[in-house]
Amino acid sequence: MATETIKVNSREFVVKKYSFPTEQIPRLDYQDKKAEKLIENGQPVILTGSDLVGSAHHWDIGYLCSNLGSGQYTVYSSADGKFKYYDDKKLTQNKQFKPPTTQTDMTFQEFAAKLKRKDNKELMYLQQPLNDTVGTRIVMDFTNFNWGWANETQKKNHWGPMTSNLLLVGMEGVITPAHYDEQENLFAQIQGYKRFLLFDPSQFECMYPYPIYHPHDRQSQVDFDNPDLTKFPNFANVKGYEGIVGPRDVLYLPMYWWHQVESLHGHGETISITFWYKAAPTVKVVYPLTSGQKVAIMRNIEKMIAEALNDNESMPSFMQAMVQGRYT
Ligand SMILES: CC1(C)c2ccccc2-c2ccc(C[C@@H](CC(=O)O)C(=O)C(=O)O)cc21
Numbered sequence: 001m002a003t004e005t006i007k008v009n010s011r012e013f014v015v016k017k018y019s020f021p022t023e024q025i026p027r028l029d030y031q032d033k034k035a036e037k038l039i040e041n042g043q044p045v046i047l048t049g050s051d052l053v054g055s056a057h058h059w060d061i062g063y064l065c066s067n068l069g070s071g072q073y074t075v076y077s078s079a080d081g082k083f084k085y086y087d088d089k090k091l092t093q094n095k096q097f098k099p100p101t102t103q104t105d106m107t108f109q110e111f112a113a114k115l116k117r118k119d120n121k122e123l124m125y126l127q128q129p130l131n132d133t134v135g136t137r138i139v140m141d142f143t144n145f146n147w148g149w150a151n152e153t154q155k156k157n158h159w160g161p162m163t164s165n166l167l168l169v170g171m172e173g174v175i176t177p178a179h180y181d182e183q184e185n186l187f188a189q190i191q192g193y194k195r196f197l198l199f200d201p202s203q204f205e206c207m208y209p210y211p212i213y214h215p216h217d218r219q220s221q222v223d224f225d226n227p228d229l230t231k232f233p234n235f236a237n238v239k240g241y242e243g244i245v246g247p248r249d250v251l252y253l254p255m256y257w258w259h260q261v262e263s264l265h266g267h268g269e270t271i272s273i274t275f276w277y278k279a280a281p282t283v284k285v286v287y288p289l290t291s292g293q294k295v296a297i298m299r300n301i302e303k304m305i306a307e308a309l310n311d312n313e314s315m316p317s318f319m320q321a322m323v324q325g326r327y328t
């Protein structure tokens, strides 16, 4: 795998080299009016100097071990280090689907002990909603997040309610392959460095998501390491953004933006916390539609057709019959 070296603020990072061009995601102080403007316009921005999770800046594996209590945590394992999310509620409709990762529940202490072992054959990724089973120190740190700023940002941008905070602890080298989410996301990095590759929702035609009834719904079918340009020819035209998100950085990741996330080697495990918000309720449709809104329309139509046909096998021929030779 070809690599390249990126320099950010006198630090050097060795990253995988991909086939597509990228521009830098802007990095601005979180109080900079330009940053506020970008968020307002649904554009990604890496916010520096934010104290959104200031009360968690001291979190490391040892502290979490001592203070997360003995609750069970969901740990995913992957032989190739890729953690392509799959919706287990859609497994029934896809008998032949083979989950690409395995999922084990364990205490954080067991997870930390596994991290220390040198004979790990698989990479591991702990992903857990922050809930009340955690210890009192963590609850205190959580309570002391800068909720004032978070709530103000939520209100100013007419986002819906916050739905969840996920605690993520990844080994160096874990990769979350390209996908999009249907929520606004303030992504707070606490420890380690993550490279984000982002693609505007208008790149939909280059990303070839799985069918909506597939367990990998919302994930791209394209293998970035070995893109099949026969099956996915438009991927040759894809253009992205990229940025390295380090400790104390907060990335605003707009809804419907595709993202691939790589925990970089040489800087230890990554610890992140996500703040997900439902979309703003669309009170009045404003034209022209944004590219994100067009993706939402495509998804809703795909869902309606799948429900109406009630037979996923007939979706491919139906979808093609609807447009072929007509909308050329
Ligand atoms: C891959 C993993 C661990 C996972 C497994 C099974 C179910 C859900 C998830 C899940 C959800 C969010 C992330 C964080 C981030 C990617 C990253 O930071 O790696 C991201 O995509 C986002 O913040 O939107 C990571 C995961």
Ligand SMILES: [Zn+2]
Residues within 6 Å of the ligand: 179, 180, 181, 259
């Ligand atoms: Zn995501």
